[in-house]
Amino acid sequence: GENVEQHPSTLSVQEGDSAVIKCTYSDSASNYFPWYKQELGKRPQLIIDIRSNVGEKKDQRIAVTLNKTAKHFSLHITETQPEDSAVYFCAATPRGGGTSYGKLTFGQGTILTVHP
Amino acid sequence: DGGITQSPKYLFRKEGQNVTLSCEQNLNHDAMYWYRQDPGQGLRLIYYSQIVNDFQKGDIAEGYSVSREKKESFPLTVTSAQKNPTAFYLCASSPSTQGTTEAFFGQGTRLTVV
Numbered sequence: 192g193e194n195v196e197q198h199p200s201t202l203s204v205q206e207g208d209s210a211v212i213k214c215t216y217s218d219s220a221s222n223y224f225p226w227y228k229q230e231l232g233k234r235p236q237l238i239i240d241i242r243s244n245v246g247e248k249k250d251q252r253i254a255v256t257l258n259k260t261a262k263h264f265s266l267h268i269t270e271t272q273p274e275d276s277a278v279y280f281c282a283a284t285p286r287g288g289g290t291s292y293g294k295l296t297f298g299q300g301t302i303l304t305v306h307p
Numbered sequence: 308d309g310g311i312t313q314s315p316k317y318l319f320r321k322e323g324q325n326v327t328l329s330c331e332q333n334l335n336h337d338a339m340y341w342y343r344q345d346p347g348q349g350l351r352l353i354y355y356s357q358i359v360n361d362f363q364k365g366d367i368a369e370g371y372s373v374s375r376e377k378k379e380s381f382p383l384t385v386t387s388a389q390k391n392p393t394a395f396y397l398c399a400s401s402p403s404t405q406g407t408t409e410a411f412f413g414q415g416t417r418l419t420v421v
Contacts (some may be wrong), residue, residue, distance in 0.1 A: 192366070200347065225409065234397065234412040235350070280349060294365065295340065295401075295410055299349040 193218040195283050199299025204305050210271050212301045215263040222256060223284040223294035224264045225295075230277045239280075241265070273303045278302050310334040310336060313398050313413035319421050320392065328416045329384045330398035339381035340410065343367060344395040351377070353396075356381055385418065393420050 194217040204210050216224075218303045225240035241248045248255050248269065252271075257264040268275055281298040311332040320326045321400065338357050342350040352365030356375040370389025375381055381400075385392045393419050399410040 197349070234414050237409045238408065264331070282350075291324075294352060294355060294363075296352065296366075297342070297350040299347065 193221060193283055193294070193296040195209060195281060195296050195298040196302060197281050200299065201302045201304070203304045203306065205272050206271060206273060208271055210268045210275070210303055210305075211301070212266045212279055212281070214265070214283075214298050216283040216296075217260075217262070218227045218283070218288075219259075219262060219284040224255070225282050226253075226255060226266050227280045227282065228277045229280065229300075235280060268303075274306050275306050276303055283298075290304060308326055311398065311400050311411050311413045313396075313416050315416060316414065318418045320418060322420055323387045325384055325386050326418065328385070328393075328396055328415035328418070330381045330383065330413055331401055332400045333376070333379060333381055334400055334411065336402045336411075337378070338401040338410075339375065340399040340401070341365075341371070341373065341381070341383045342399065343396045344397055344415075348372075350397065353383065360386075385391070394418060 195212050197214045222243040226238050227235035228238045229235040239250050239253050239255050241257050254267045279301045282295050284295050314329045340355040341353040344350050350366050353371050354373040356362035359378050362373050362375050372384045395415050397415045399414040402408050402409040
């Protein structure tokens with residue numbers, strides 16, 4: 192099945208700096224890659240996603256890049272703010288037959304801390 | 308709030324007991340999922356269902372059971388066979404059975420074995 196590795200596990204930055212979180216996936220047939228943000232005590236919420244037919248997607252201060260050949264994708268947050276502090280999860284959806292179809296596999300999570 | 312509701316928010320279980328976690332959605336989503344969240348291990352898939360009366364095991368299904376008798380409901384039972392059940396459990400739903408659209412999460416149930 193699909194395996195998603197996420198790095199780093201913790202990331203500490205100063206307000207205004209950029210933050211980058213990287214994920215690799217194992218199944219070359221995966222075609223959907225969402226990123227979720229989970230604030231302390233709250234549910235994960237989608238912040239951005241990308242499909243395999245696109246190499247990059249931006250939404251204000253956040254962007255995601257996808258390298259299908261290398262099977263990795265990254266989340267970029269620019270001009271970080273203290274309210275960006277949270278746990279961020281990447282995920283991938285493998286395609287194919289059998290029980291893996293439609294199954295969303297998450298990375299281990301990154302704890303981002305933005306210091307004022 | 309978000310259309311997907313989990314209950315209870317906190318649950319305490321004695322060793323050897325089965326407990327059932329509720330998950331209800333009014334989003335008319337076809338797919339529903341159960342994840343377990345432990346510190347440092349991300350979200351691990353327990354079970355998922357793409358259609359009523361059908362479900363598949365995820366990566367850590369041992370000691371858990373589910374049912375999908377109604378589209379809106381996907382309850383998870385933590386059985387006594389689950390050796391380390393203390394965790395945060397998240398239910399999610401998605402309009403797509405292909406897993407290629409946003410998954411919406413419930414607020415979670417924190418289960419503690421006492």
